[in-house]
Amino acid sequence: MFERPDSRNRWDSPLFELWPSRDGIEKSSAAIVDAIMYLTKKVDSKTRDVKVLQPTLATQNARITEATPLYEMDRATQEVINMIVEAQSQAMGGPLSGVSLGPGLATIDISWPFGLPELLRLRRTFIKLTGQSSLSGPPPPSDADSAKRMFADYLNRELGNG
Template structure:
């Protein structure tokens, strides 16, 4: 049932903590009096998927690696399995996508942040035979987005100081958050509505396409702009300082549509939520 996401800089010890978590979960689940003892524990991440560090050297290779991770999590997450996602998860957009996968199947989840100073992580990475090459390490470190406990996809957040023997995993709190707590309602609980609305998919496609068209039209004007007002919402799409391509916008639209096909949103909430999704992932 639970989804535990790891995050941290390269060489911050995510895999070490993930393995420790798996061992602790299995030990507690094995206790005869534990009512959850039928659950299994599974680690999924770069090492289990055969993703090499070189996958983070180019945008296209990294995109494929993210796709493989998301697909694997979708296959594994269930009410009978604790899934520990041992991957960099260094941008909030990917953490948001993982969060949405968990909400789709109505599971609890949490984020474990392996905190470490960049200089220390760099030194550890340089000493490792299987470390990232220097340019890739610096790129990942520069783009790393620290988790924000105020964001729903980064909460509940547990931070551990890596390579500090006195800083132990707060396992009891993690266990309580993801095993003992009741699972939330699937996907955007406050925006759900009954599936009896037959025109939902039509409205989902229409509203998201209108927003894509608005962004493309604003870019065609040739006037520099950093925000685009879109129909159906007072929210604005915040442009990333470059022109967005049609294929890029289509990809994000398809991802949003896939995440929200099975558990419908309120139709009047679709534009707001899609704009928020774009702003997180652009």
């Protein structure tokens, strides 16, 4: 089906109508050819009339930081969970005196073994609480040691040992 071009439609604009049977087309054909050439010419950086666009906030790429605070929190809490699971597997179901997270960090006191689902639930809850409190208070810790320290305090409090 053929749709007749209409100059009011933006996809038909600018609309140049050529009527070969009418007189005077030769007079305006040079202007039409110039306009078509201008609109369809290939633009490159060597053309003089091209304006170089300066980057704006909308066109700049976002800076990629090493890690976001949420990523650091996620990674640090996963490391703590892995340490607890490893300590529990080495104890072979026996009592644990505590899980050390490293020098300068708190020890997690666990009196009986916890399953991985329970630890993961506590981890998810901690991350949600930290994210919610960062909206109204200080931002979440951006380094792994602070995140581990906060998570250890949270676990000791939730497990009834803190």
